Every structure is written in C-alpha cells, then in structure tokens.
Amino acid sequence: xxxxxxxxxxxxxxxxxxxxxxxxxxxxxxxxxxxxxxxxxxxxxxxxxxxxxxxxxxxxxxxxxxxxxxxxxxxxxxxxxxxxxxxxxxxxxxxxxxxxxxxxxxxxxxxxxxxxxxxxxxxxxxxxxxxxxxxxxxxxxxxxxxxxxxxxxxxxxxxxxxxxxxxxxxxxxxxxxxxxxxxxxxxxxxxxxxxxxxxxxxxxxxxxxxxxxxxxxxxxxxxxxxxxxxxxxxxxxxxxxxxxxxxxxxxxxxxxxxxxxxxxxxxxxxxxxxxxxxxxxxxxxxxxxxxxxxxxxxxxxxxxxxxxxxxxxxxxxxxxxxxxxxxxxxxxxxxxxxxxxxxxxxxxxxxxxxxxxxxxxxxxxxxxxxxxxxxxxxxxxxxxxxxxxxxxxxxxxxxxxxxxxxxxxxxxxxxxxxxxxxxxxxxxxxxxxxxxxxxxxxxxxxxxxxxxxxx
Amino acid sequence: xxxxxxxxxxxxxxxxxxxxxxxxxxxxxxxxxxxxxxxxxxxxxxxxxxxxxxxxxxxxxxxxxxxxxxxxxxxxxxxxxxxxxxxxxxxxxxxxxxxxxxxxxxxxxxxxxxxxxxxxxxxxxxxxxxxxxxxxxxxxxxxxxxxxxxxxxxxxxxxxxxxxxxxxxxxxxxxxxxxxxxxxxxxxxxxxxxxxxxxxxxxxxxxxxxxxxxxxxxxxxxxxxxxxxxxxxxxxxxxxxxxxxxxxxxxxxxxxxxxxxxxxxxxxxxxxxxxxxxxxxxxxxxxxxxxxxxxxxxxxxxxxxxxxxxxxxxxxxxxxxxxxxxxxxxxxxxxxxxxxxxxxxxxxxxxxxxxxxxxxxxxxxxxxxxxxxxxxxxxxxxxxxxxxxxxxxxxxxxxxxxxxxxxxxxxxxxxxxxxxxxxxxxxxxxxxxxxxxxxxxxxxxxxxxxxxxxx
Numbered sequence: 001x002x003x004x005x006x007x008x009x010x011x012x013x014x015x016x017x018x019x020x021x022x023x024x025x026x027x028x029x030x031x032x033x034x035x036x037x038x039x040x041x042x043x044x045x046x047x048x049x050x051x052x053x054x055x056x057x058x059x060x061x062x063x064x065x066x067x068x069x070x071x072x073x074x075x076x077x078x079x080x081x082x083x084x085x086x087x088x089x090x091x092x093x094x095x096x097x098x099x100x101x102x103x104x105x106x107x108x109x110x111x112x113x114x115x116x117x118x119x120x121x122x123x124x125x126x127x128x129x130x131x132x133x134x135x136x137x138x139x140x141x142x143x144x145x146x147x148x149x150x151x152x153x154x155x156x157x158x159x160x161x162x163x164x165x166x167x168x169x170x171x172x173x174x175x176x177x178x179x180x181x182x183x184x185x186x187x188x189x190x191x192x193x194x195x196x197x198x199x200x201x202x203x204x205x206x207x208x209x210x211x212x213x214x215x216x217x218x219x220x221x222x223x224x225x226x227x228x229x230x231x232x233x234x235x236x237x238x239x240x241x242x243x244x245x246x247x248x249x250x251x252x253x254x255x256x257x258x259x260x261x262x263x264x265x266x267x268x269x270x271x272x273x274x275x276x277x278x279x280x281x282x283x284x285x286x287x288x289x290x291x292x293x294x295x296x297x298x299x300x301x302x303x304x305x306x307x308x309x310x311x312x313x314x315x316x317x318x319x320x321x322x323x324x325x326x327x328x329x330x331x332x333x334x335x336x337x338x339x340x341x342x343x344x345x346x347x348x349x350x351x352x353x354x355x356x357x358x359x360x361x362x363x364x365x366x367x368x369x370x371x372x373x374x375x376x377x378x379x380x381x382x383x384x385x386x387x388x389x390x391x392x393x394x395x396x397x398x399x400x401x402x403x404x405x406x407x408x409x410x411x412x413x414x415x416x417x418x419x420x421x422x423x424x425x426x427x428x429x430x431x432x433x434x435x436x437x438x439x440x441x442x443x444x445x446x447x448x449x450x451x452x453x454x455x
Numbered sequence: 456x457x458x459x460x461x462x463x464x465x466x467x468x469x470x471x472x473x474x475x476x477x478x479x480x481x482x483x484x485x486x487x488x489x490x491x492x493x494x495x496x497x498x499x500x501x502x503x504x505x506x507x508x509x510x511x512x513x514x515x516x517x518x519x520x521x522x523x524x525x526x527x528x529x530x531x532x533x534x535x536x537x538x539x540x541x542x543x544x545x546x547x548x549x550x551x552x553x554x555x556x557x558x559x560x561x562x563x564x565x566x567x568x569x570x571x572x573x574x575x576x577x578x579x580x581x582x583x584x585x586x587x588x589x590x591x592x593x594x595x596x597x598x599x600x601x602x603x604x605x606x607x608x609x610x611x612x613x614x615x616x617x618x619x620x621x622x623x624x625x626x627x628x629x630x631x632x633x634x635x636x637x638x639x640x641x642x643x644x645x646x647x648x649x650x651x652x653x654x655x656x657x658x659x660x661x662x663x664x665x666x667x668x669x670x671x672x673x674x675x676x677x678x679x680x681x682x683x684x685x686x687x688x689x690x691x692x693x694x695x696x697x698x699x700x701x702x703x704x705x706x707x708x709x710x711x712x713x714x715x716x717x718x719x720x721x722x723x724x725x726x727x728x729x730x731x732x733x734x735x736x737x738x739x740x741x742x743x744x745x746x747x748x749x750x751x752x753x754x755x756x757x758x759x760x761x762x763x764x765x766x767x768x769x770x771x772x773x774x775x776x777x778x779x780x781x782x783x784x785x786x787x788x789x790x791x792x793x794x795x796x797x798x799x800x801x802x803x804x805x806x807x808x809x810x811x812x813x814x815x816x817x818x819x820x821x822x823x824x825x826x827x828x829x830x831x832x833x834x835x836x837x838x839x840x841x842x843x844x845x846x847x848x849x850x851x852x853x854x855x856x857x858x859x860x861x862x863x864x865x866x867x868x869x870x871x872x873x874x875x876x877x878x879x880x881x882x883x884x885x886x887x888x889x890x891x892x893x894x895x896x897x898x899x900x901x902x903x904x905x906x907x908x909x910x
Contacts, residue, residue: 099797101797102797103796146644159615160611176880179859179860181825181826181863182607182825183826184859184860185860185863185866186862187875187879187884190883192614192650201643241556340559341556342554370636370637371638407640410640412640420642425631427628427630428642435643
C-alpha cells in the first residue's frame with residue numbers, strides 16, 4: 001500500500017477507501033469516459049477538517065487530488081486515475097442555515113440539488129440552477145462546473161446564484177470569499193472565479209446560495225411540432241425576439257425524439273419532425289402561453305397545450321429522458337456548445353452540414369430559451385473515434401464563429417481541453433494558467449483537467 | 456516635458472493633454488479627495504488602438520496608468536497623481552451593436568449610463584445597473600467599480616449584467632473574455648474577475664451587456680415616515696421578509712432628510728423622523744404597493760401614496776439629492792457598507808452607538824431593498840480627520856461582524872485600502888495580490904489603488 005495512503009489512513013481512518021469497487025467508481029463520470037486506471041484511494045470527507053487534512057497530505061507529498069460530488073459530470077472533470085486521490089464531498093450534505101428574510105441558504109457541497117430544493121420549498125424558497133441532472137447531481141458539482149439547466153434564460157446561471165464560498169486551498173488552508181449581503185465589491189470577485197473552475201483552484205466546502213421565492217401561480221406547458229429542426233429553431237428564436245419570456249423552452253430534433261419515444265415505448269413521432277416544449281410560469285402563465293402558442297403557430301408549428309399536470313409531466317419526462325435514451329444506443333459524447341439565441345437556426349444549419357459531411361447522425365437537444373445545444377455523438381467502445389472528434393471539432397468552430405462557446409454548462413474537463421486555446425486565444429490562456437499557478441503552485445488540484453500539460 | 460510625454464505625443468498627437476486644467480481635473484473624483492499633485496498627462500483615447508499605444512508606452516517606461524471615465528467615483532480609484540498617466544476613455548462612447556433578439560448590446564466604455572439607457576429605450580430595452588450617478592457616470596466606470604444602485608435587489612448587480620469584455624492588457628495586447636451567449640463556462644470567468652477590479656488588471660475597452668426588456672406597466676411610489684431610523688429599518692426588513700418585491704426601497708435618516716429638504720427649500724421634516732421611499736413596478740405595481748403600504752403601516756409608519764408621477768418624481772428627487780446636500784456642508788466621506796437585509800436594524804444600532812461614542816452626526820441613506828448603507832461623514836478641509844477615520848473603522852468592523860462588507864458598490868480605491876485585509880484575511884489577500892501580479896507584473900495599472908504597497 002502506498003505511503004500516501006498510509007498518511008491518509010493515519011489522519012482519516014476508515015474514511016479512506018481503497019476497495020476496488022470505490023476506486024473503479026471514481027474512474028468515471030456520466031460522460032461515458034473513464035481514466036486509464038484506478039486511483040490511489042477515495043477519501044469520503046465528512047467535515048471541512050477532513051478536506052483540509054487530505055489537502056495537506058496531498059500538498060506535502062505532491063499527490064494529485066480530484067474532487068468529486070455525485071460523479072454526474074459530462075466532461076470527465078472528476079475522473080480519477082493512477083496516482084490520484086479522489087476526494088469525495090458527497091457525504092457533506094447538510095443545510096447549515098436557511099434565511100428566508102435574507103433569501104439565502106448556507107449548505108455543504110455534497111447535497112443533491114433536488115434534495116436542497118425539496119427542503120427549501122418548505123420555506124417557500126428555491127435555488128434556481130436546475131441542470132437536467134438535478135435529481136442526482138450535487139450543489140458543489142453544479143458550482144464547480146457552472147452547471148446551467150433549463151431555466152437560465154429567465155432565472156439566471158450559477159454565477160448569479162452564489163453569494164459566498166468557503167474554499168480549502170491546495171495546501172489545506174481555509175478561506176472564505178464573498179459575503180452574505182446582496183452587494184459587495186471588496187477586491188476581486190473570487191466567488192465568481194471559483195464557479196466553473198472544475199476543481200483546479202480549490203475545494204468548495206461550503207456555499208452561501210442566493211435564493212428566490214417560489215414563483216406564485218401555476219405553470220403551463222405546450223408543445224409545438226415542426227416539419228424540420230430548422231423551422232423549430234427559427235420559431236424558438238422568434239419567441240425570444242418577441243419579448244415574451246418562457247420559463248423553459250426546449251427543442252428536440254427528430255433523431256432525439258425518435259430515440260426517447262422508443263425508450264419510453266411511446267408511438268413513433270412523425271419522421272423528420274422536431275418539437276419545442278415550452279413552460280410558462282407565474283401570475284401571467286396562461287397569457288404568456290397563449291402568446292407563445294400564437295407565435296409558434298404563425299411560425300408553422302402545430303401547437304398542443306398540455307391539458308393537465310399529468311400531460312405536462314409526460315412532456316417533460318420525454319425531454320429529460322434524452323440522456324438515458326442515448327446511453328442505451330452506445331457510448332455517448334454529449335456536446336454542449338452555446339450560441340446567441342438569434343443564431344440557433346444557423347447553428348442547426350451547421351449541424352446538418354456536419355452530419356452530411358461526416359455521414360454521422362447527431363441527435364441534438366437544445367435549451368432553446370438560452371441558445372445552449374447538446375449535440376450527441378453515439379459510438380461503440382470506450383474511446384471517441386477520430387472521425388467523431390473531427391466532427392466535434394467542426395461543431396466547436398461553428399459555435400465560436402457564431403459568437404458562442406465550446407461549453408455552455410458542462411465544463412472543459414478532459415474532453416474539451418484540446419479546444420481551449422481556440423476559444424480563449426493564447427494570451428488569455430496564459431493568464432488563466434497564471435491564475436491556476438497562483439492558487440495551486442504545486443499542481444496538485446485536478447492536474448490535466450481543463451488545461452493540458454502542453455497548452 | 457518628460458520623455459514619457461514625448462513618446463505619447465509621438466504616437467497620439469493632440470490626444471495627449473498636459474494643460475494644467477486637465478491635469479488638475481484628473482487629480483480628483485467625486486469622493487472629495489485628490490491626489491498629492493498633478494499627473495504627467497491626460498490621454499483622451501478615441502480608439503482601442505490609442506489605449507494599446509498608451510499601455511505599450513507605459514509598460515516600456517514603467518509609467519503608472521490610471522484609467523478614468525467621467526470621474527464620478529467615490530473611493531479615489533481614478534485619482535491621478537505625480538508621475539502617472541490619466542487614460543481617459545470618456546471619448547469612447549459609441550454603441551456598436553444592439554441586438555433585441557439576443558438581449559444584448561456592445562458598447563464602448565465611455566458612454567454615460569443614462570445616455571445608453573435613453574438609446575436602448577428606443578428598442579424597448581434597458582441595462583439594469585442604475586447607480587445614483589447614472590446621469591453622469593460611464594458604463595465603463597460602472598463595470599470597473601461594480602457600481603450597484605437602487606434596483607439591485609430586484610434586477611441584479613453589475614456582475615449579472617455583463618456577458619463579455621474586450622480588455623487591453625498592461626503591455627498593450629488586446630484580449631476578449633466571455634461570449635455573446637447566455638451560458639458559457641470555458642475556463643475561468645475572467646469577465647467576472649474584471650468587474651470591480653478598479654483598473655488594476657486591465658483596461659476595459661468594450662463591453663457586451665446583458666439587457667432586459669423594459670418592464671411593462673406603470674411604476675408606483677409611496678413614502679412612509681417613522682418616528683426613528685430603527686423603526687424604518689425594521690419596517691424595510693419586514694418588507695423583504697414578507698416576500699413582496701419592491702423595485703426600489705430607499706431609507707433616509709433624519710439628518711439626511713433635513714439636509715436635503717434644506718437644499719431643495721422644502722418645509723423642514725419632523726425632527727427625528729426617518730423615511731422610506733418605495734417604488735413598485737410591472738403588471739402588479741398597484742397590488743404590490745398596496746401590500747407594502749399595509750406592511751409599513753403595521754410597522755408603525757405613516758404612509759403616503761404618491762398621487763401622480765409629478766409627486767413621485769419629487770420624492771425621488773429628494774433621495775437623489777443626498778450627495779449635493781452633503782457636498783454643500785463640507786468635504787464628505789461617503790461610506791458604503793453592506794449587510795444582510797435582516798441585519799439593517801442592528802446596523803443602524805451600531806451607527807447610533809458610533810455617533811454617541813464619537814460625538815459625530817453620521818447622516819445615512821440606505822438602499823434598504825438590498826442592505827447597502829451610505830453613512831456620510833462631513834468635515835472641513837481636504838483630509839479625513841483621524842477621529843473620522845476612527846469612527847469609520849468602527850463602522851467597517853460592525854458591518855463585517857454582521858456578515859457584510861466594507862463596500863457594496865463604490866470599491867476600495869484609496870480610501871478603504873487600510874481595511875482590505877480585515878475583510879479578506881491575509882490568505883485571500885495574498886491570492887488577490889497574486890492575481891494582480893499575473894495581469895500586471897510591472898505594476899503599471901493603477902498602482903496604490905485597492906492594494907497598498909505594505910499590505
């Protein structure tokens with residue numbers, strides 16, 4: 001057994017797990033990709049002190065640490081390989097404080113997003129970030145990746161929903177960044193810097209979350225079916241341009257719809273047809289729904305209003321079943337490009353072009369309310385084939401040309417490192433590496449993630 | 456004439472201004488404080504290339520550069536002193552793009568906040584940050600300080616309203632950070648890092664702003680008068696806790712009210728009385744106003760609903776006249792502490808305690824909707840007397856004890872440098888200094904601001 005494991009055991013006892021099952025589990029996330037081999041150990045941290053002890057030992061011995069929540073990432077950011085410690089925060093899942101009068105909660109990072117929101121609902125409150133994985137992903141993971149979700153256009157992204165963080169540094173010291181007040185501009189905004197930093201700058205061990213009050217009134221759901229995906233994308237862009245604000249507006253292309261209908265044993269959809277599913281909420285849910293229905297009809301859609309909550313729930317189940325439907329078909333590379341909303345039709349043109357050129361089918365769902373697309377590549381075996389990477393490369397370049405980004409909400413992890421410089425440019429990349437070196441001079445925090453050694 | 460000015464002149468010609476009036480003007484902002492003497496030159500940049508040329512010369516010669524907008528800062532952050540170049544971006548004031556379909560605008564930094572919003576209104580759009588100085592302050596300055604304003608509780612802070620920035624680095628290179636899409640998590644969030652960095656990391660030469668649609672419906676205004684400031688603060692906290700969301704909720708204490716009424720030649724207010732002024736907006740403006748009126752009455756307030764827009768305008772003029780009213784009394788040190796909203800009554804207790812202990816009167820206005828207080832110290836002459844700093848020191852410590860911050864929206868500048876470590880702690884301060892060194896290894900970007908040489 002390694003000397004590092006001995007040191008961890010001496011301080012952390014049976015929180016140090018070296019069972020093959022635990023090590024195997026820590027190799028992968030939900031991206032379908034895994035590390036080249038088992039890590040040294042999984043530390044199941046129960047307290048901030050456990051995290052500090054782990055980081056002290058890691059720093060002293062130069063051992064890489066990969067922070068993990070529930071392992072639901074989609075970019076390989078938490079995959080733990082040979083010579084690395086997996087530091088699991090999943091067990092640190094308490095809500096430490098809820099303040100309805102200040103619209104904030106203080107939580108540990110391991111709490112599941114859905115579990116947090118169930119408990120907040122008792123206070124009439126919620127935390128807006130709602131990644132599709134919300135039932136199974138942790139708040140800490142949401143913060144580490146800057147996970148977005150379906151509600152971002154109306155209710156904001158993670159950066160808008162975090163006031164303060166407690167962070168254990170690479171050498172085990174604990175700092176607090178941010179504040180409990182709505183406003184605060186003392187020094188650089190390290191809270192925002194930590195959000196989306198994917199375990200490369202420090203370990204988030206506590207978060208002060210900015211909450212919203214539950215939206216009063218009902219929600220309404222509709223679907224609109226279009227002859228093809230471009231028509232659906234154009235219709236979605238026209239909703240945004242009109243000024244009416246859906247809470248959620250999701251697009252599924254024909255291949256996605258077909259796969260999900262098959263998974264759920266629903267009747268096969270019209271061939272080639274794409275679908276928008278739109279939720280409105282608040283006091284004017286019905287009026288907004290009527291306005292959107294009119295816009296979508298004018299754009300050539302066949303609109304159906306969900307008759308009741310049960311039908312609405314089925315419609316959302318269809319959307320939320322995309323990931324399991326893809327997983328059933330093979331190994332999936334889920335891409336995550338994001339573009340300005342007016343560019344959605346052009347982005348779907350680019351996807352069609354890439355499909356034609358590569359001979360691949362690229363089932364795509366899209367958070368059409370905010371312009372974030374998830375094109376899926378499905379293949380056999382654990383490795384992304386070169387021709388798939390070549391098609392993904394085309395996809396990334398198209399998104400950047402349209403003023404968008406490689407990743408809207410999944411992060412860079414290992415899967416998009418190669419394209420980091422394409423988006424940032426060499427000058428910005430050097431600054432980002434400089435920041436990394438300030439926080440982690442010894443390079444023990446998730447090395448090889450986000451940045452490659454060669455960048 | 457200095458060699459640096461010769462170099463600037465050779466590249467920038469008559470954009471280099473060394474007239475005594477210009478140099479004198481660049482010594483001060485609206486804090487009432489000024490640098491120890493005149494700077495080298497004011498560069499009136501007209502283009503990004505001008506900014507790049509200035510920074511190249513500054514870097515090559517080791518000359519400090521102080522970036523300025525309209526000079527409305529309140530912390531001395533843009534004050535330019537001996538040996539320094541003032542780099543004015545005020546002349547770069549174009550709107551480069553407005554995209555109603557993507558809810559964004561691309562602007563140069565020198566545009567005035569109010570001017571931008573006048574032009575955006577033609578498109579049915581607005582940019583939410585609304586510092587009290589909005590008629591005279593630039594968007595670039597708003598971004599550099601993280602300026603907040605009155606609407607933050609309902610409509611967010613600057614960090615929530617900027618998608619991307621173009622930044623000239625210390626050595627003159629130009630980078631772009633962020634993206635035009637709603638979502639994006641590629642690498643560290645340098646957009647957020649730049650916001651509030653007070654000219655110490657780079658020069659913002661372009662901003663992609665996240666816009667909102669103009670809120671449909673009317674606005675409604677009311678005032679409520681309370682026997683004392685604590686009662687008013689308690690009432691404001693009860694409004695936040697109730698869940699009804701004002702657009703604006705402002706508090707003025709007795710000394711502030713008296714000074715403004717005197718300035719505007721209005722009848723003197725009731726001695727000791729404090730006042731809340733509350734605006735509601737949107738489709739439910741009237742209903743929200745009625746609910747707030749009921750809460751404030753129950754909290755002991757005497758409520759008056761503004762009969763019409765003219766009366767509402769007068770009420771807001773009273774609030775917005777605070778700064779001129781104070782300026783008339785002497786040199787003003789305007790503090791800017793921010794606390795969680797539930798702590799407002801306790802913060803006013805602390806102010807009363809500090810007033811009693813110091814023998815000072817501390818007229819205070821407060822963005823009660825978000826917990827940001829502006830206690831004013833008024834004195835004679837250009838220097839803050841020691842006993843005023845001692846009282847301010849007590850104020851800062853009280854805000855930090857309550858979970859708040861030194862500065863909600865004005866920044867650190869020169870006036871709060873001494874307390875930076877008190878809020879951040881030494882470990883975080885060292886990281887912030889490390890980031891500064893990554894961006895500005897030669898120390899030419901606003902040296903001596905935010906950080907002291909000795910921190």
